[in-house]
Amino acid sequence: MAKRHGGVPGGGGMPNNMNNMMKQAQKMQKDMLEMQEQLDTMLFEATAGGGAVKAEVTGKKIVSKISLDPDAVDPDDVEMLEDLIVAAVNEALRKADETVNTQMSKMTGGAGGLGSLGGLF
Secondary structure, eight states, X not given: OOOOOSSSXXXXXXHHHHHHHHHHHHHHHHHHHHHHHHHHHXXXXXXXXXXXXXXXXXXXXXXXXXXXXXXXXXXXXXXXXXXXXXXXXXXXXXXXXXXXXXXXXXXXXXXXXXXXXXXXX
16 A cells, blocks of 8 residues: 655645635735724714704714704703704714725625624724
8 A cells, every 4th residue: 555645635725725815814904904094084974953963973983073053052951952962973973883884895795704804893
């Protein structure tokens, strides 16, 4: 009986494929970091109460600005103003999330689970 030499049968191309996969993963991670940097600088705006309250958030989900129509400020109905502020902020955050998720899907080709590469999102 002859002994086999040369390692794993049929595995000759595997190191090349592994290198290609690693290069693709590194490129994807780099592209994702660039995309995250772009998203972080974007501003997302939403209004509530017919424009009485306007909220602006960054892609990092930080509230950067709240604008109030002076007519919306009623000392006898502070609760309504608070509700409008919450609604505007939540809508601006939803827009930011939607944009991040859309860009992530484009980046990963819709493949679930890849969004956690590198702990980016």
